[in-house]
Amino acid sequence: MAASTSSIRSSLLSSPKLSGPRLSGLVSGHRAVFSIRRRSLDFPSLASLSVSLRSAPNRSTMSESAAPVVEGTPQKADSRVSTIVEVDLGNRSYPIYIGSGLLDEPDLLQRHVHGKRVLVVTNTTIAPLYLDKVIKALTHGNSNVSVESVILPDGEAYKDMETLMKIFDKAIESRMDRRCTFVALGGGVIGDMCGFAAAAFLRGVNFIQIPTTLMAQVDSSVGGKTGINHPLGKNLIGAFYQPQSVLIDTDTLITLPDRELASGIAEVVKYGLIRDADFFEWQEKNMQGLLGRDPSALAYAIKRSCENKAEVVALDEKESGLRATLNLGHTFGHAIETGFGYGQWLHGEAVAAGMVMAVDMSRRLGWIDGTIVKRVLDILQKAKLPTEPPEMMTVEKFRTAMAVDKKVADGLLRLILLKGPLGNCVFTGDYDRKALDDTLHAFCKS
Numbered sequence: 001m002a003a004s005t006s007s008i009r010s011s012l013l014s015s016p017k018l019s020g021p022r023l024s025g026l027v028s029g030h031r032a033v034f035s036i037r038r039r040s041l042d043f044p045s046l047a048s049l050s051v052s053l054r055s056a057p058n059r060s061t062m063s064e065s066a067a068p069v070v071e072g073t074p075q076k077a078d079s080r081v082s083t084i085v086e087v088d089l090g091n092r093s094y095p096i097y098i099g100s101g102l103l104d105e106p107d108l109l110q111r112h113v114h115g116k117r118v119l120v121v122t123n124t125t126i127a128p129l130y131l132d133k134v135i136k137a138l139t140h141g142n143s144n145v146s147v148e149s150v151i152l153p154d155g156e157a158y159k160d161m162e163t164l165m166k167i168f169d170k171a172i173e174s175r176m177d178r179r180c181t182f183v184a185l186g187g188g189v190i191g192d193m194c195g196f197a198a199a200a201f202l203r204g205v206n207f208i209q210i211p212t213t214l215m216a217q218v219d220s221s222v223g224g225k226t227g228i229n230h231p232l233g234k235n236l237i238g239a240f241y242q243p244q245s246v247l248i249d250t251d252t253l254i255t256l257p258d259r260e261l262a263s264g265i266a267e268v269v270k271y272g273l274i275r276d277a278d279f280f281e282w283q284e285k286n287m288q289g290l291l292g293r294d295p296s297a298l299a300y301a302i303k304r305s306c307e308n309k310a311e312v313v314a315l316d317e318k319e320s321g322l323r324a325t326l327n328l329g330h331t332f333g334h335a336i337e338t339g340f341g342y343g344q345w346l347h348g349e350a351v352a353a354g355m356v357m358a359v360d361m362s363r364r365l366g367w368i369d370g371t372i373v374k375r376v377l378d379i380l381q382k383a384k385l386p387t388e389p390p391e392m393m394t395v396e397k398f399r400t401a402m403a404v405d406k407k408v409a410d411g412l413l414r415l416i417l418l419k420g421p422l423g424n425c426v427f428t429g430d431y432d433r434k435a436l437d438d439t440l441h442a443f444c445k446s
């Protein structure tokens with residue numbers, strides 16, 4: 001039986017099972033954010049900014065399908081949207097549709113297109129695989145819409161100003177107007193660049209994300225961080241800009257190379273470590289299924305990751321504190337990406353090694369016990385991700401790159417570190433500098 005997405009959503013939102021615990025989750029989350037904001041105003045020195053962010057027992061901002069994918073029930077072909085996760089941002093709220101075969105459902109895309117002009121931004125790898133399908137979905141039964149596309153070179157090395165200009169060139173040449181819609185079709189690089197272009201073009205046009213890597217489906221397409229790299233540092237130029245919707249067709253993962261899949265898994269592991277111990281335990285049991293691309297395991301991991309991210313973004317959209325925790329391992333990881341050269345290691349690979357370093361430092365500070373260190377190493381090894389930085393990374397290279405990290409405030413480097421039982425972390429500049437030094441020396445030969 002066919003069920004429209006809107007009917008699924010409304011029936012889920014009214015589900016009594018979500019009402020009780022939902023409120024308490026939100027209230028305790030708000031408290032955490034408020035205390036971060038107050039303290040950062042009260043204390044000019046950000047060294048004092050240390051907030052414990054407990055894992056929320058209830059996922060509070062999502063709507064779930066009546067037949068959750070977790071049970072492993074194959075989805076019926078005519079009811080493809082298995083889940084809608086809502087990102088709750090007032091009048092900028094938007095849905096994340098997750099399911100198999102969603103690119104074959106024109107209505108899902110068309111309902112979020114404003115105006116008659118669409119610019120699809122993609123790259124040379126993804127265009128031959130999915131561009132026709134997306135153009136068909138945008139135009140099916142809708143002859144009013146005209147679609148242009150711009151096909152960028154593929155790779156992190158092209159997440160730069162020069163490539164960004166190609167999007168503006170195409171938009172201006174094709175006379176895109178204020179009511180046009182930009183569609184990002186691709187991984188995190190395309191999503192970040194297209195989103196930034198949408199934020200800046202004519203001071204902001206509509207924008208839809210169609211993420212095609214696991215990395216983009218579990219992380220980069222959600223939450224509105226957009227931007228490009230600078231030769232001196234990752235993602236240093238950008239904007240917060242939320243999409244109208246995110247459309248995740250899990251079938252696109254079929255063509256994704258193994259290494260890219262593993263890279264996305266690094267971010268999935270991150271959610272477990274910072275706020276969702278149950279999810280981490282699920283991953284420990286289901287890693288083989290994820291690596292073997294079991295559709296229901298992947299769909300569950302995507303759904304749970306989006307729920308975690310949506311919840312954090314809804315509470316702290318512009319990263320006053322709580323949202324920074326999504327960057328566990330990223331300060332070390334970005335240093336690896338910058339120091340090693342963009343594109344040498346995949347983002348998730350650098351983040352995996354970075355998480356091991358953050359966990360090592362947390363252990364040196366006495367904030368977590370050794371069993372967590374071992375579980376992190378085990379799960380990342382199972383996922384075939386690196387657990388140490390590349391040999392060329394020296395202590396000096398780490399220090400140079402970390403000095404321009406976006407989390408440096410008043411000259412002080414704030415880090416996300418684990419503290420307490422699994423699923424708890426802090427975002428703080430209040431740590432013993434020796435622990436950081438010891439970690440850097442332990443992981444670098446010189």
Ligand SMILES: NC(=O)c1ccc[n+]([C@@H]2O[C@H](COP(=O)([O-])OP(=O)(O)OC[C@H]3O[C@@H](n4cnc5c(N)ncnc54)[C@H](O)[C@@H]3O)[C@@H](O)[C@H]2O)c1
Pocket residue numbers: 123125126129154155156159186187188189190192212213214215216219220221222223224225226234235252253254255256257260263346347348
């Ligand atoms: N905005 C955010 O909040 C956020 C969060 C996490 C990561 N990021 C950014 O995302 C980027 C990494 O994203 P990524 O890992 O998706 O890398 P990517 O965009 O480079 O994609 C990885 C590779 O897979 C190819 N590809 C994409 N989809 C495919 C498919 N379905 N089949 C076959 N090949 C496919 C791409 O062409 C590319 O070669 C980094 O720049 C990182 O900074 C941003």
Ligand SMILES: [Zn+2]
Pocket residue numbers: 219267330347351
């Ligand atoms: Zn990341």
